[in-house]
Amino acid sequence: MAFRTNFASIIGLSSKRDFATCCEQSSTETHFVDLKLNFTDYRPITLLYTDYNILAGLFADRLKHVLSDIIGPEQYCAVRNTSIIQGVAVLRDVQFIVKSTPGPAYLLNIDLDKAFDRENWNLLDRILLHVGFPRTTIAILQTLRRDATTQINLNGRLGESFAIQSSVRQGCPLTMSQFVLYIEPLLRTLHSKLYYGISVGTRTLTCIRYVDDVTYIVRSEDDVDRINETLSAFTRAAIAQVISAKTKLLDLKPEPHSLRQVSPYVTTDPLRTLGIEFMQNSG
Numbered sequence: 001m002a003f004r005t006n007f008a009s010i011i012g013l014s015s016k017r018d019f020a021t022c023c024e025q026s027s028t029e030t031h032f033v034d035l036k037l038n039f040t041d042y043r044p045i046t047l048l049y050t051d052y053n054i055l056a057g058l059f060a061d062r063l064k065h066v067l068s069d070i071i072g073p074e075q076y077c078a079v080r081n082t083s084i085i086q087g088v089a090v091l092r093d094v095q096f097i098v099k100s101t102p103g104p105a106y107l108l109n110i111d112l113d114k115a116f117d118r119e120n121w122n123l124l125d126r127i128l129l130h131v132g133f134p135r136t137t138i139a140i141l142q143t144l145r146r147d148a149t150t151q152i153n154l155n156g157r158l159g160e161s162f163a164i165q166s167s168v169r170q171g172c173p174l175t176m177s178q179f180v181l182y183i184e185p186l187l188r189t190l191h192s193k194l195y196y197g198i199s200v201g202t203r204t205l206t207c208i209r210y211v212d213d214v215t216y217i218v219r220s221e222d223d224v225d226r227i228n229e230t231l232s233a234f235t236r237a238a239i240a241q242v243i244s245a246k247t248k249l250l251d252l253k254p255e256p257h258s259l260r261q262v263s264p265y266v267t268t269d270p271l272r273t274l275g276i277e278f279m280q281n282s283g
Helices: 002-006 008-014 050-063 084-100 121-130 135-143 175-193 221-236
Strands: 017-024 042-047 106-110 149-154 198-200 203-205 207-210 213-218 248-251 271-273 276-278
Touching: 050 135, 050 175, 084 198, 084 207, 084 276, 106 221, 106 271, 121 135, 121 175, 175 207, 175 221, 213 221, 213 271
Parallel strands: 017 149
Antiparallel strands: 017 042, 106 213, 106 248, 198 203, 207 213, 271 276
């Protein structure tokens, strides 16, 4: 707080303004925006001030110490002593274990449309309050986004400033921590709807997630129905939106099961999750 007190006049201005440059989503190189192309193919890269990053970085580091008490054990991002490599290893274990487990088993990878852009700040504050964050801490986090504005750099020209009302700010140290907190109610609700799973070690596993990369272990048609019902409810509340065309259901035990006919998500193509492709009978 001493830093913020001494530099309040600077933080009060610069932490609320940033600049976004649009970059092509499918490329690692930066391109100027061609207005003839579809804007959905571009993602903003936000340039934040140093003072903002210092304050946000301090809070991100502190959050790591408490997230493990709030976030479910299926999340392998932003929680201390976890990594995406652990998530991949667990999924490989699941793929091996189902070979000797009776009944069907599927991996359902859910693709959430613009998940980060849909982060509602008012809902995030309510979640933070619900899980026990002090109001003073929430108020400080609010100062990093309240009345924030941005400008778009289009072909070297800055547009007019406009207010940011939702989403995360790319490059912010708090992005991952806040997002896993924001999406936790949805994923916890989905978790409660699944009655079965796969026993891995001492726990029954129904889900593996890394930020918004969410994969469920599905054992029945009822599992798929319950997941769809829950996602529909959250979609109506404008909290999440599923891209049906990119959501995939991979049969880990390719046998004649009823899910093969009733689910529109079933695929025989490799399912990509956590940066790794999983296939039938692989492993």
